[in-house]
Amino acid sequence: MANKFETIAKDFPILSRRVNSEPLLYLDNAATSQTPNQVLERISDFYQTSNANVHRGVYTLANEATEAYEQVREKVAAFIHAPNAKSIVYTRSTTESLNLIASSFGDLVVNQDDEILITIMEHHSNLIPWQQLAKRTHAKLRYVMLTDDQTLDLQDFRKKLNEHTKIVSVAQTSNVLGVTNPIKLIAKLAHEKHAYVVVDAAQSVAHQKIDVQDLNVDFLAFSGHKMLGPTGIGVLFGKPELLKVMPPIQFGGEMIENVTQTQAKWQQAPWKFEAGTPNIGGVIGLGAAIDYLKAIGMPWIEATERELIERLLPELEQVAGLTIYGPQNVVQHNGIVAFNLKNLHPHDVATGLDMLGVEVRAGHHCAQPLMTTLGVEATVRASLSFYNSLTDMDRFVYAVKMVKEFFDRES
Template sequence: MINYLQNLTQDFPILKKKINGEPLLYLDNAATSQTPTPVLKQIRAFYQNENANVHRGVYTLANQATEKYERVREQVAAFIHAPNAETIVYTRSTTESLNLVASSFGNLVVQKGDEILITIMEHHSNLIPWQQLAKRKGATLKYVELTSDQTLDMADLRAKLTSRTKIVAITQTSNVLGVTNPIKIIARLVHEQHAYLVVDAAQAIPHQTIDVSDLNVDFLAFSGHKMLGPTGIGVLYGKAGLLAAMPPIQYGGEMIASVSRTEAKWQNAPWKFEAGTPNIGGVIGLGAAISYYQKLGVAEVRQKETQLMASLLPQLQAIPGVTIYGSPKPAEHAGIVSFNVANIHPHDMATGLDMLGIEVRAGHHCAQPLMAALGVSATVRASVSFYNASEDMERFAWSVERVKEFFERES
């Protein structure tokens, strides 16, 4: 299967592109993965052959579009082992999903004097909504810190999780450190305190099988564009009883059951959260991306990415002046390695790599509190996918050395 994955580059025409005269090496998959031709074909086929609005018309095209749209909801539920399709809400992104939970459910359960617990490794999308909720409600926002090896400090989590905790919001996999947190254990601890667990799975969904029923999470969010799908489509999973209790936060078409001059009644979940014309093409693309992943095999994808990390990490560690953040174990990086090179700003390193055709991310990665905890303002982040090759890892490490040598000569 790994050899099969190696030969899939023909599904990604963008990988044949040249950047500054050099063959493209795309290593920003943690931000957005590339979209394979079979997924693009299904999106195009929808717009060419079945384009109509959903849930509104009784004519054939509208019925076909609605059927496809709702069939993908069932597909998503099966993909993450949710109990039924009604627990799946379509959103624009992981960010919108998390904001929905904070603004609707958070307003229901958090009161003055309560506590919200998050971790220092959270992406801003799973930090700012809770920060703002705490301010609105007069609650306290608390952070779980890192251990000396830059993994989640479970002892600190246990100490800070109390009877006053109402919501725990945590990333399943860090977008900077690549570490995957023990969500099932955390869920048990959270529920022992009669609190609720919200999981940001944006970085986890492309790299591992997720079973929301086995994990026993209350909410889980992810995006299509990080797992070979189009941008602008996200998913929120929520336990049925919790979704039923939550009020919508957007109003308009699609989400109503009836409207009078003075009153309105909402549809049941999940449709009461999907006001207006949705991203139908994005939903079709998400379904195609899930099918593509399932054909590859999620376990095989994870194995390939771990092999790439096992090749890359030692090569980077051998370069003088390189500091790598996160675990020293390749299997604990989920395809992500963040690093810095002494005396070279991350933006300069990324610009130098771009001149060599290599695309990486440099900056604070929407995780400024984590950067502060690491004692840096920014890092360089390389993130791999199954369509990268072992030769790419050699080229990347070689290029880091060349850029390093350039700036050392210039200084």
């Protein structure tokens, strides 16, 4: 691992900088990942050699841009084992993808007195769109709760899933609890009740292999910036037969086939959902990020991050006054660790860590209902990536202890 890590670390120029005179230790990968040279260079190359709008011109640059743009759609489909490229819709983010499903598909299938089932661990992006859909349609939004070890309560899921459930939407991996949910089982149970399954894969797509056909989910959403790509590019996978019947919710250039003064006819999916000039550079960067992840290998990434969390979690558990949220069993815990130090505000802890060059997130992590369930207002969150090292884990634990000792002395 060490030799490969050293090679990989050199691909990420930001990792060599210093913060507050200390070497940077970046542990906020759940918020956004860092970007390797290979992705930065591919984006730069596009803008320097082939920059043109897509699907519009017949000249050389336009053809090159369009070909590159559509080739990435093929790459995305292959990366998540989608049936074909037409099942891949480009959006701005996971958030926009989930809003698109709720606003287009949701309005088609959810009616008064129907039920939408989500979990209490959801990010606001996979909560508020369904909350708003329930209000529009006078449907009921229901929540699956947690077990005592803060994993998804499958018994509660089975109890609340019923013939009135039309949509089940769940995060594959929690952005707070460090737990991955059994999506394949959830999809099987939901489909037995004729409900549709939506998956928020923002926290899983860069960390584990995803096969949407094996999982048999109806929709799956993720963002490029959490998988080494640029910001402002997202993906929505949808089963082709469902995308076909969904109406677009944005209108304008390039999503139409024909327009008269009184009516318009849309293109087929996925293009009917991509109104206006898209984030072409973002798509190109997403394709380069996928190439990079595939070159490293998802099995190696999974194994490396498993080794990191197996080093980190037991060491954090030994820090007096530190509470870890999510499963305490390291086998169930992935590379996201949320915690608090007794009598210290998470923002103070994060600020102290920043002074030592360690970058973590502090706050409610866009999961306020979960924070309420946990009985806290906020937590500190460290989130790992394969470009972190075992030495980084040791340094992080040492920094946490240093911050704790500093505030203990001050009090």
